[in-house]
Amino acid sequence: MIEKERLRFIDKQLILITLLISAIGLVVIFSATRTANHNLFYKQILWITIGIFFMLCITFLPRKFLYSFSYWVYITSVIFLILPLFLNHSSQAKRWIDFYFFQLQPSEFAKLGLIMALAVFFSTKKEIISHVNELILPVIITLIPFILILIEPDLGTAIVFPALLIFILFVKGIKLKLVLFILTPLLSFLTAFHWLSWIIFIFILIIFLSLYKQGFVYSFSLFATNSFVGTVTPIVWRQFKPYQQQRILSFINPGADPRGAGWHILQSKIAIGSGGFFGKGFLQGTQNKLFFLPEQHTDFIFSVLGEEWGFIGVFIILLLFFLLILRIITIMRSTRSDWGTLLLSGIAGYFIFQVFLNIGMCINILPVAGIPLPLMSYGGSQTILSFILVGIALNIGYNRFEY
Numbered sequence: 312m313i314e315k316e317r318l319r320f321i322d323k324q325l326i327l328i329t330l331l332i333s334a335i336g337l338v339v340i341f342s343a344t345r346t347a348n349h350n351l352f353y354k355q356i357l358w359i360t361i362g363i364f365f366m367l368c369i370t371f372l373p374r375k376f377l378y379s380f381s382y383w384v385y386i387t388s389v390i391f392l393i394l395p396l397f398l399n400h401s402s403q404a405k406r407w408i409d410f411y412f413f414q415l416q417p418s419e420f421a422k423l424g425l426i427m428a429l430a431v432f433f434s435t436k437k438e439i440i441s442h443v444n445e446l447i448l449p450v451i452i453t454l455i456p457f458i459l460i461l462i463e464p465d466l467g468t469a470i471v472f473p474a475l476l477i478f479i480l481f482v483k484g485i486k487l488k489l490v491l492f493i494l495t496p497l498l499s500f501l502t503a504f505h506w507l508s509w510i511i512f513i514f515i516l517i518i519f520l521s522l523y524k525q526g527f528v529y530s531f532s533l534f535a536t537n538s539f540v541g542t543v544t545p546i547v548w549r550q551f552k553p554y555q556q557q558r559i560l561s562f563i564n565p566g567a568d569p570r571g572a573g574w575h576i577l578q579s580k581i582a583i584g585s586g587g588f589f590g591k592g593f594l595q596g597t598q599n600k601l602f603f604l605p606e607q608h609t610d611f612i613f614s615v616l617g618e619e620w621g622f623i624g625v626f627i628i629l630l631l632f633f634l635l636i637l638r639i640i641t642i643m644r645s646t647r648s649d650w651g652t653l654l655l656s657g658i659a660g661y662f663i664f665q666v667f668l669n670i671g672m673c674i675n676i677l678p679v680a681g682i683p684l685p686l687m688s689y690g691g692s693q694t695i696l697s698f699i700l701v702g703i704a705l706n707i708g709y710n711r712f713e714y
């Protein structure tokens with residue numbers, strides 16, 4: 312039963328901001344697809360409608376229902392990640408399950424499963440994370456979908472999963488010595504692409520460990536972990552698909568291959584830069600209209616926005632995303648439930664990381680990762696997922712006084 316006196320706890324601002332972002336996304340998709348495949352615009356209206364339906368249904372679900380089924384959502388999402396590996400017999404990427412009327416991208420809903428599973432796991436622990444063995448299970452929970460998505464292959468989507476774990480750990484609380492076990496292997500991976508930079512990093516790490524003085528076992532374990540990561544990184548690099556290697560290399564120097572790997576980044580920068588302050592006007596974007604801009608209705612929809620709406624349009628959408636995340640964090644700070652707090656930290660982390668990755672690749676501060684812009688890019692799976700996550704945030708706000 313919906314209690315009328317509790318309806319005031321529903322965050323109407325969050326609903327309004329979500330609908331505004333989706334509406335702007337529809338307008339930009341209309342422009343991006345009007346001369347290519349205008350049916351995509353009408354399909355996006357359908358996905359948004361379905362998303363709103365799920366958002367409203369989830370808002371009024373009993374809180375205990377969401378909690379109880381968290382691990383089942385995770386297990387189901389992992390099963391759906393495995394299915395394309397067997398159902399899709401082509402040599403192309405195995406990222407979708409074809410239901411004839413709808414192509415489901417399981418990796419999107421695996422993000423929901425991971426957030427829910429990690430929130431339940433960490434909510435059972437009252438103290439901050441202080442021992443490595445406390446991270447073993449959550450790391451395994453994260454690695455399962457991460458590895459399955461790498462096999463598809465979809466490197467861009469896969470990197471979202473460790474980021475979600477880090478966001479939730481940050482809110483849960485974790486000691487510095489464990490943070491180093493998470494961050495230094497990442498730095499070791501990044502520096503290992505050149506032997507000199509990696510040796511310098513290891514040298515700095517040794518000096519730091521000698522000053523930090525956490526004991527021989529800890530220092531040796533951290534050193535061994537970073538040495539292992541640095542050693543296997545060149546091997547991992549050789550396992551990447553050629554197009555994945557080219558995306559990373561083109562990020563460093565897109566002008567080296569302007570008609571190949573650097574094409575996406577260069578055309579995106581041209582589109583955004585040519586928009587100026589007020590933009591070229593609705594339906595007037597030349598990069599968009601002449602199809603110089605690839606994936607303009609999905610991964611590079613932000614570039615279409617920048618070209619046609621200019622700095623003003625970019626500022627508005629960034630402000631709306633900021634307000635969306637702020638509303639989620641506000642609900643997170645008001646709830647009395649540890650589980651709700653951790654769940655919302657994962658949802659906020661999802662929007663922060665996805666927005667940062669998508670816009671970062673469009674303006675060439677990050678490699679092209681094939682990450683959609685939540686609520687704006689065309690796509691059924693990511694649109695419905697975004698509305699579901701907003702619905703969960705609304706549900707936690709609606710039940711904010713429950714423990």
